[in-house]
Amino acid sequence: MTQQVPSTEPELAGVRNFRDVGGLPTVDGRRVRYGVLYRSGHLAHATAEDAAFLSSLGLHTIFDFRNAADQKLEGPDVELPGVRNVNLPLSDPADGAEFWKMVRDGDLDQLRDLLGDGKAADRMIGSYRMIIKERTAEHSRVLHALAEDSVPALMHCAAGKDRAGLSVAVTLLALGVEREAILADYLESNAKHRRYKVHRSSSSAAAYSPEVMELLSPLFDARAEYLSAAFDTIEETWGGVDAYLEQGLKVTPQTRERLRERLLD
Helix, strand or coil: CCCCCCCCCCCCCCCCCCEECCCCEECCCCEECCCCEEEECCCCCCCHHHHHHHHCCCCCEEEECCCHHHHHHHCCCCCCCCCEEEECCCCCCCCCHHHHHHHHHCCHHHHHHHHCCCHHHHHHHHHHHHHHHHCHHHHHHHHHHHHHCCCCEEEECCCCCCHHHHHHHHHHHHHCECHHHHHHHHHHHHCCCCCCCCCCCCCCHHHHCHHHHHHHHHHHCCCHHHHHHHHHHHHHHHCCHHHHHHHHCCCCHHHHHHHHHHHEC
């Protein structure tokens, strides 16, 4: 099958962290097809031009991994005609309204207590592990949908980094994409134009001081150690990717092959 050459990455005004996952190599020499799997941050603030671009992709399904608190804060996704929207809430790595209130409003002492001494990164690692172990039904549903009829698909959460990042990673594991390529795609969320913007209630310089931003950075970074913790959890809990897919996600070899037919060149 001829591989489509990707177009220049679009600059979307109201949607952050958008990209085509196409082109990533598999361990057996194939590549993810362009134009079948996309990822991004939320679509709630998409402009009319953004919506027109997204509509031009011929999407079948949008998977929204945000929870009710996210949707209340950001708003619902923009409606795209003829596109199915599937909301599968996954736990926010910084779960809890009170936690996010502290991130927005907390003073330096409160943030040091909450996030200092590695606590922020530990929280993220724990969340990645938990999503892999406890959200098998949601990831199973995504993979079965993709194998059946749901491509082209767009996966997103709030920032497009953690929940969408893990769901894309699980999909890529099922396709047999090389681990290094999965990690490289995940780390693309750190690019300056992709990053989720930190919002603090105060606009004072102190609210965005270097120490405050350093304390907050583990929540807004894509870090190799986070994704490695997810991969380690698969190994520790199921003994490997094949068992994770078959036992944890109930994805049979036949379903996996259909997935590969739909998404790989």
